[in-house]
Amino acid sequence: MDGKNVKGILFDLDNTLIETSRAGEVAIQKTSEHLKTTLGLDDSTISSICDKFKQKLLHESFDPSAGRSIDDVRVGHWEESIQETVGSSSSPCLAAQCYSLWKNSRLEALSLSPQICSLLKKLRSRYKLLLLTNGEAQTQREKVEAVRCEEFFDGIVIGGEHAEQKPFLSIFTTCFNMLGVEAQDCVMVGDSLDTDIQGGFNARVRATVWISNTGAVVPDGSVTPDYTIPTVLDLPHILEQLN
Known part of the structure; x- marks a missing residue:
């Protein structure tokens, strides 16, 4: 790594922070x-x-x-x-x-577990956090409201409210601008190789973290995440390595 500290973390929502x-x-x-x-x-x-x-x-x-x-x-x-x-x-x-x-x-x-709430609070004391979720606008906004997660993030970006969704670069650029950080200062965390990890790769973020709670391996021909963990609760260990 280049020695620069991580400044921002982009989180997927479904099956990353909540068990959709x-x-x-x-x-x-x-x-x-x-x-x-x-x-x-x-x-x-x-x-x-x-x-x-x-x-x-x-x-x-x-x-x-x-x-x-x-x-x-x-x-x-x-x-x-x-x-x-x-x-x-x-x-x-x-x-x-x-x-x-x-x-x-x-x-x-749907709910944010107490452990994930605690994790997000601790991370936000050190990093800028943004929720980046694909999906139809009304549906995703209803989920955000149901789990009451707005308080944990510096920004929330719903794919359905933009011209392009993950993995396209444009929506990641929107996120970086919202947080006031550069792509290379950010980590993308999500459960989808096709949207979260590929999108992070396309945007040239500092690192991509794949949540794979089934222990699945990366299929041939797929983008390769920088890190793979079974639960988002293990993210602090990755951040220690990056920083």
Whole structure:
């Protein structure tokens, strides 16, 4: 390393600071129970409906200029998933109920752990911290509000509010300007090789830190992180090495 101290840290949100995947599983389970009670279908059919919804969510393409809100789009995901599985028109009311239950259950299951809150407080006494998250603006803002994380950061940048999201350089430049630091003075921390680590590499940050809680190895052809840790709580050890 060049001997310069780190000045800023950029954190991803989902599955880095908060367990979004686990919260999603909780939400799907509660929605499954509602569907089973309402439609009287077997577990396999209910699972198929939920799997279709998760696939639609995964491959979602949202255009805010199209005149539909993200809520409208996701109600549509549930309506289509039910219809495609049971082979008949579903009640729009049921689809709306499923979406509301899924959305609210997921938000309720999200939280910053006391340990991560403590970590962020300690880090902010020494570094400038910024939250950089990809995703649709309303959805990500709702998560930020639900976990009450604004107090821990000097800035929050939501990808959906900008022309380009991670891994593009432009959104990282926005972050550096917001913090008043240079790219080489920053560390990027996140769970996605394709967006967080590739984005940090594109922006030429001081170091990239990959959160891999499953112990997965970097696939062939992927960008290689400078450091890999199982939890963000191990970040101080990396910072000691960098400083």
